[in-house]
Amino acid sequence: MARPIWSGILSFGLVSVPVSLYAATENHTVAFRQIQRGTSDRIRNKRVNERTGEEVAFGDIVKGFELAEGEYVVVEPDELDRISPGRSKTIEITGFVDLEQVEPIYFDTTYYLGPKGKEYGKVYTLLQRALEKANRAGIAMFSMRGKEYLTAVRSENGILTAHTMHFADEVRAPRTEIPTLPAAGSDTTAVSDRELAMAQQLVDMLAVDWNPENYRDTFEQKVHELIAAKQAGQEITAPEAAPAPSNVLDLMDILGRSLESAKTASTPATGDAKAAAKAGAKSAAATAKNSRTGTGSKAGAAAGRTSAGHQPKDARGKKSTSTRARPATSATGKKTGTASRRRQDLSGLTKSELYKKATAAHLPHRSTMTRDQLQTALEQTGHGRHLRSAS
Known part of the structure; x- marks a missing residue:
């Protein structure tokens, strides 16, 4: 059973409910130990005094804000709690927004919210169902582990979830951060109607329904395969080469070949489906006809003897030496x-x-x-x- 990472009060208006915050996701990254090369000796990280080189106990470590070299303002952990006493124990919803108005870049981490006790289930359900019917999220501020979070509380699959969000000044401006972004309307971004139509056609051909179960962390799997191969003393194969960048001059040719590739991938399945349907219909019709004429029983009995492991006789009345039934x-x-x-x-x-x-x-x-x-x-x-x- 998961342990809560935070507990407090969730409130909206004059309604409040004690809640606990739980991690909604988990990390499956393969864990490695640091060891010295050529040995099995573990490497340990220690907190040491930079000047004396001596190890410092965790309880003797405080936060310090550097004003100048060697000059610090020391801040104790409880002093940080004192400046935000209410928000460190309360998620107070101050307004409700339509989530479609919030750009995905603002969302950071998702948590589950659960009532702190079964006696609070009614108030919890009231907020959950109200948010579900309104299709809105409650915007709140709260503090956890010495940091303040902007949070969206919403109803998902019958429970409340809390999504921590980035503040506006934490979101970087892409035009400032990425100097290679093409400028709108420049010659380098000119796209013909035909190129755009082919690209849209390719997107449509590769359209799929979202199913998160279809996607796996392939790198994690490869790490486990690497460990197993090295344990077995096997040779490690070279990775597949990365695809080369598309040549702008051959963009139409690349789009055309991409469309042909997508068609080739989808055509066999369609043809097989039709063929299978026709074969199924013929088989069903033949079965029905045999059952009416009585010929099916003999054929069925013969097929049963063959599938049961009896050796069929050949034309001369001898048993076949083959132990495999013919398809x-x-x-x-x-x-x-x-x-x-x-x-x-x-x-x-x-x-x-x-x-x-x-x-x-x-x-x-x-x-x-x-x-x-x-x-x-x-x-x-x-x-x-x-x-x-x-x-």
């Missing part, structure tokens, strides 16, 4: 049994799991594919069963 053949003469089994192997996997298999199979354009397209592409390349067993 079924469709009306067009193509073998369908193996592909069907691959589809069954992959059908229960998520998009992220399919993407990992596509990466291992070096499938091109995998980053632009939907889940169904990834499955179809893996089935077509024959990696379905092999990759499942290897995962």
